[in-house]
Amino acid sequence: MEQSEKTSAKSWWVLVAVCLGVFMSLLDVTVVNVALPSIQKNFNTSFSNLQWIINAYTLVYAVMLLLVSKLGDLFGRKLMFNITLTIFTLGSLACSMATSNLMLVIFRGVQALGGAGLMSLSMSIVAATFSGKARGLALGVWGSVADLSTALGPLVGGILVQAFNWRAIFLVNVPVGVLALIMSIAFIRESEKIHNESIDFLGMLISTVMVFLLILGLIQKENHYDYSWTNWHVSSLIIGGIVLIIVFIVLESKLKNPMIDLSIFKNRGFVGSCIAAFALGGGLYAFFTYLTILLQNYMGYSALQTGIRQLLISGFSLVLVPVAGMLSDRIKPKYMISGSLIVAGCGMLIAHTTLGFSATWTVLIPAFILFGISNALVNPSISNAAVSSVLPQQIGMSSGVVNVFRQFGTSFGVVILGLTLTDAYHSHITSGLNKITQLPAHAKDGLTKGLFAAGPFSGKAVLNSPRAQELHQLPFFDKISDVVTHAYYYGMHNVLLTCATLFIAAGVICFFLFESKKRVD
Structure with a gap:
């Protein structure tokens, strides 16, 4: 031992x-x-x-x-x-x-x-x-x-x-x-x-290239919102990664000493831990990217002020350290993990309801509290469930796999949430500018192209750029500024619904995957 x-x-x-x-x-x-x-x-x-x-x-x-x-x-x-x-x-x-x-x-x-x-x-x-x-x-x-x-x-x-x-x-x-x-x-x-034990060099190589292709494909999609999923810059990498996953599974199932013992995936508790880790990465850690942009670029807080406000979420990790650790050992993961994920989903739904076009972060405080509680409780529970569901010699392997699911969930979430936000942003930029009848057609087309090219993160920056200074002299400039701000908020509403769906779905799945019986260390 x-x-x-x-x-x-x-x-x-x-x-x-x-x-x-x-x-x-x-x-x-x-x-x-x-x-x-x-x-x-x-x-x-x-x-x-x-x-x-x-x-x-x-x-x-x-x-x-x-x-x-x-x-x-x-x-x-x-x-x-x-x-x-x-x-x-x-x-x-x-x-x-x-x-x-x-x-x-x-x-x-x-x-x-x-x-x-x-x-x-x-x-x-x-x-x-x-x-x-x-x-x-x-x-x-x-x-x-x-x-x-x-x-x-x-x-x-x-x-x-x-x-x-x-x-x-x-x-x-x-x-x-x-x-x-x-x-x-x-x-x-x-x-x-x-x-x-013989070293599975081929498995190491394939797994490395496999993850590389999948993550790089997602990064390509993230960096180029104008690329479709079928664009060869994206699809070739994603398809290559999927093919290597299949090759890796076939290879590992035939080796006596594989890089990953695939039998760990027969354990429903371990699979539940992986799903929960993926949901946490895709639903919360990826969400932080868009939340930070909302607070800084659209609500007008500095990086320092934004970080201080987000402490309301992370602060629960400090307060609930002893509680989370003890509860993860005493309460079955069937309830602990699924319950924490659903709490995060409820936080997303509350944020979706309260987030209007307010210029203050205080409307998000109830949601921040639920995010903090969920995050503080679910993380140690995922880790504990993952290592408790495998043999001692599989602990290193299981921790690596769970962390890959969490990281891949974050990368996948950044892309999917970005696409969700951008679609709504583009739609409301177009409809919003069309409602400003005083704006000449050529100016409208140029502004639309500039806002689309810059993306939702930099919408405000486009309006404040030297090339857009002439717009500031227009009596209806405030209407243009409101269109850009509201477009990002509409996008955030879609992001919040997507995150809520992911958390609640993962919570329900984990509830049925985890066994009701007490774990044995």
Whole structure:
């Protein structure tokens, strides 16, 4: 056994060490967003090039989750955790010293390689270090740190960029990484390695390329809203990824020592954990992207003010840490996970009802509370259910798979929610401008094309651009501005309905997938 029934004080230092790593790796998913304007000005680069600073991290991160988990099982989780922690820390230092956009994109990929290991291995290390009720509490803390790091990204980024410059968002990781590495070496106990097992190199290669193609296809769709799903830039990647999934399943089912033991998917509880993780990524973490744009670009809050307001959601992770951990051990996942997902769905429906064309965020407070409660309760429950439903030697593999589902759900959600929002945005831009009879036809056509090309994120920026200054002199400019604002709000209503549907459907499915009987550690 990799853990004893009695939890020692040293075990809690292990939790501190891995949580430091998780905090850094997930913080860097969102912290860079608020620094993009400064980076663009510094490197004088285009917005499409700038997007790859985010996409490079997302792509490499998703690709490496499964691979690093398997390497941890083969060669030791502590060894691989320390290696990936070192890679992440050095990658952060390199990012802070980048002298061009291309260098920064490359070093972000290096960062993500380390970040994927920190996320995936940390969950399996926590699960193997703790047992019984202590495991539920520890995974609750781990999940809460993961929630907080993602939500605090814009706030931390805003503070660092405002106080120093964009390089500070990467440089701050270096001392934290060094501290985490020292603690990891001192406190983490090496896991039992899998001996006398042939390494499934082909499975590793196929799984890596498979995830790469699927995520890259979604990124292509996200970056080019004018591309249809049948556009070869998108469809070739998605179809290639699906074909490799089939090849991977066939291959793994025939090997004696596969990269992923597909028998874990015969466990209904594990499948439920994967579905819940996908729904959480697609329904909440992807939603944060569009919520942030609403608060900043349309309600007019700064990055720092937006981050502070979103603390109402992430703050529950801190408050409910002990409660979530204990409840995930005492309440059956059949009720805990499905109930938490449905609570999030209800929050989306409440936001859909209360969100008018108000310029204040206070109408969203009831929904924010439900988002926070749901997120704080469901994350540790998913982790606990996933590792409790498999054999001890499958913990590393199961944590990697669940994290891939969560990350893929986030990437998929960003694209689907983006398409949902953009369709409504375009429709209401067209109908709204057509109602302004004073606007000349040629000006209407030019403005429509400009707003469509910029996309919903930059609608307000188009109106405030130098090329649109003439519009400000028009007596009906306020009507034009209202059309753009209302179009985004209409889009957000569709996004909220989509998220609510996803959460409620996933909650119902999970209710029937999870067994009613008590789990056995």
